[in-house]
Amino acid sequence: NAGVTQTPKFRVLKTGQSMTLLCAQDMNHEYMYWYRQDPGMGLRLIHYSVGEGTTAKGEVPDGYNVSRLKKQNFLLGLESAAPSQTSVYFCASSRQGAQGQPQHFGDGTRLSIL
Amino acid sequence: AQSVAQPEDQVNVAEGNPLTVKCTYSVSGNPYLFWYVQYPNRGLQFLLKYITGDNLVKGSYGFEAEFNKSQTSFHLKKPSALVSDSALYFCAVRDSTTSGTYKYIFGTGTRLKVLA
Numbered sequence: 001n002a003g004v005t006q007t008p009k010f011r012v013l014k015t016g017q018s019m020t021l022l023c024a025q026d027m028n029h030e031y032m033y034w035y036r037q038d039p040g041m042g043l044r045l046i047h048y049s050v051g052e053g054t055t056a057k058g059e060v061p062d063g064y065n066v067s068r069l070k071k072q073n074f075l076l077g078l079e080s081a082a083p084s085q086t087s088v089y090f091c092a093s094s095r096q097g098a099q100g101q102p103q104h105f106g107d108g109t110r111l112s113i114l
Numbered sequence: 115a116q117s118v119a120q121p122e123d124q125v126n127v128a129e130g131n132p133l134t135v136k137c138t139y140s141v142s143g144n145p146y147l148f149w150y151v152q153y154p155n156r157g158l159q160f161l162l163k164y165i166t167g168d169n170l171v172k173g174s175y176g177f178e179a180e181f182n183k184s185q186t187s188f189h190l191k192k193p194s195a196l197v198s199d200s201a202l203y204f205c206a207v208r209d210s211t212t213s214g215t216y217k218y219i220f221g222t223g224t225r226l227k228v229l230a
Binding site: 004031033035040041042043044045048050056058090092100102103104105106107108 | 123146148150155156157158159160163165204208211215216217218219220221222223
């Protein structure tokens with residue numbers, strides 16, 4: 001009954017370092033999303049994927065890259081971390097469909113950039 | 115583009131009293147609207163959605179939401195608040211992309227505090 005699993009849960013980076021956040025889902029969902037959550041700004045979409053091998057930009061994609069090589073995994077990369085990328089990152093997945101499928105969220109990765 | 119607004123950063127209510135968390139939307143076409151709840155150090159959890167049909171939608175944990183097309187609102191309600199309902203609540207709307215796929219736009223969130 002794992003649902004959406006994010007690793008790591010916490011990380012501290014120095015400015016300029018790179019890292020990859022991993023999201024894994026076991027529900028066979030087609031759609032996957034990466035969001036960042038900042039105080040007073042709600043959730044903002046970074047990138048999303050509508051299927052294996054596909055990715056698309058969201059609202060705030062700059063400084064991030066993503067890959068979806070396997071259907072169950074969605075990776076978020078920070079190429080050169082900046083203090084402005086300090087945030088809580090959430091991954092979500094949902095079924096494909098025209099009927100408004102709800103999203104299932106992981107518990108987040110708390111990332112601090114010093 | 116679609117959007118949602120949550121006009122209140124925080125709502126305080128006494129335990130046992132009815133609660134309302136407000137959401138207004140701006141969409142072209144028929145709205146697909148959602149409410150999610152977030153507890154501390156956790157991800158968002160789906161509460162309920164409106165797609166079509168009855169304007170009063172029932173969801174998890176005794177919550178319901180009223181869709182009002184003329185006022186473009188989708189307010190979350192509960193007849194009797196519990197201290198355990200204290201959390202951050204998000205309204206969201208589905209947005210269609212130019213490629214025919216879907217993504218979701220979230221409001222800024224409303225912190226609900228239920229006082230014992």
